[in-house]
Amino acid sequence: MSGIPPYATMPQRVWYYTFRVICGLIFAFLITPILVVMPLSFNAQDFFTFTPEMLRLDPEGYSLKHYRDMLGDDGNPWTGLWIGCALGVAWAAFGVYRRGSVSLMSLLPVVVLSLFGLIIGKLTGATGDWMVALRNSLLIAPVATVLSVGFGTLAAIGLSQPHVPFRRAIMAIMISPMIVPLIISAAGMYFFYSRIGLQGEYLGVVLAHAALGIPFVIITVTATLVGFDRSLTRAAANMGADPVTTFFRVQMPLILPGVISGGLFAFITSFDEVVVVIFVGSAKQQTLPWQMFTGLREQISPTILAVATVLVGISICLLATVEFLRRRSERLRGMSPS
């Protein structure tokens, strides 16, 4: 149904275009709220709406002051940058030495490690509200992700074996953290973790977030395993590989895209989670979304828009990565990438 057939009658043509317009409006509904925050975050005033200067595209109306407020001026970004850069150069040099050839890709470690160094350096010793919150988020989310990916991948492989007793029930339990309303999980964890002394502790928040991320890992990894050809593992075993070697050399490379996208889902779940952390965490674990939540509730300051813009940037990167992985996985499994 691409294009309009030449024999279409007038009403059909009218409907065809009306339908396109309706769909366009729905897409606009989906995307506008995300786009609106971006220009507003450059507002020179402390307003949440477009000022006349902004509408005239007057440079006076725009400024980076909300970003400056968000970043603060402490922390050690340059030290971090230099250390990261140095490590990156060392890594790149080692890579070039080993491969014996230089390409543009050899520069990748330099760029990545410099960026990491910059961020880590900025966050160490920073005292601004937003930077502390970001630091807490970045301390919690990766650890929770590693936990959910580790447990989740193993279990997904177990679940995809041909004969699993109680498969349905086990699956239902494992997906339940996604289905049970967050407030109920939060309440239960709050009561239970207070009993065992994990409430208000870093470990408590990490465990809670790992539990919330597991369903996403299970779903994505089982989806990848559906297309997995079992005869490959049998072939590996046939040639004398033990199960561990088979797993890491044969199965893992094939399901890696699914594992990584599951990990990204788990990461964003933890990175974006508010309800559970409010109840299970204490002020010491105030994460970025928590800070945004209090910000929106109490003193609504335009700095939130700068933070929101940065977060949208992060989600665009994550989305791009997941899409790239999905296509790669479909190619690896011999499906035509759509």
Place this chain on the structure above:
Amino acid sequence: MSKAEPMLAADGTPLKKSLARALRRQKMRALMLIAPLLLFILLTFILPVADMLYRSVENGIVSETLPRTVVALADWDADGGELPDEAVYAAMAADLHDAANAKTHTKVGVRLNYEQPGISSLFRKAGRKAKKWDPVADGPWKDQMIDLHKGWGDPAIWRTIQTYSPPVTQGYYLNAVDMRVGPDGAEMRPENEQIYGILFGRTMKMSLMITLSCIMLGYPVAWLLANLPARKANMLMILVLLPFWTSLLVRTSAWKIMLQQQGVINDVLVWIGLVADENRLVMINNQFGTVVAMTHILLPFMILPMYSVMQTIPPSYLRAAKSLGATNWTAFWRVYFPQSVPGIGAGSILVFILAIGYYITPALVGGTTGTFISNRIAFHISTSLNWGLAAALGAILLAVVLILYWAYDKIVGIDNVKLG
């Protein structure tokens, strides 16, 4: 001729047995892989939720703090209209003396206050004096205590203490459905005290509205995506997936900014001249704001399952229907739509399940009229500290969600949940 020998495996064991053993080993291996995660989920998630459910019936505090009174009150006939006798008062005085020294008397007062407002002041007042009492020497207690606070001479107070002395109670659940224990067993609370029924009703109604608007907005988009050439569909799919990946807080704050009275939408409407500057629309801190923001947040969860079902419907069916003389509408309604119903069902249950448990968005854009039951639960946990009631409300919400989850599993199958 002997009977047919059982077939043997290479090592001499009967083949049947050998196969069964292999199967058992395979099952064990699968379970070993699953076990760590299952244990992890049980400890970090299932156990906490079970603990919360237990809290909704737990009532140990009365019999722990007032052990003697509970025993003495057991034989008292609450329907007689008479006050309990001296023995009960003496037991209460002794319990209060101990409780006041252990500083637990206010807790039991607060607990009983949930059931009958006013009791907590009785316990606070008596507790202040009770520290200095000598429960044995200072008796008799009946008149002394009634002098201290005339509430101790009210049979209704004693009835409440008696009703809530067992270690397990259904009181929180009655509370959660706007009922209470009256003289003739469970009864409805007076009209003006009924809040949870309204709140549950509102949560359901608004979740339904959100689900319906998601269907209305999601169906055309899913149809378009499923019928466009793959390349174009992928480009448009990004517009659906980007909101899906964007932080919930970002989207909620965006709606807060767009919907407020000095916000972008009102500005545009005023600029067009549709709305006068002095009566800008109130679109936030009410139900409208919650429904709009949550529809936006949950729309991808509707579009994705619809899209994956519609992708499997061959477009040739529609062409066949038309070539047999159906109008566009008939072809769609009689041929295409029935095949897309599973997608609508999957998306609707998912959106509804997610909607009724929402907390953040209603808390930020809902004001007072647009809040959900979750907000009330959070209020009872962190502000009023009535954890039993919070647990009971949570248990009811959980029951609704689990029924829907079960339905989802039956209709769609949890293996078929797709993300992106």
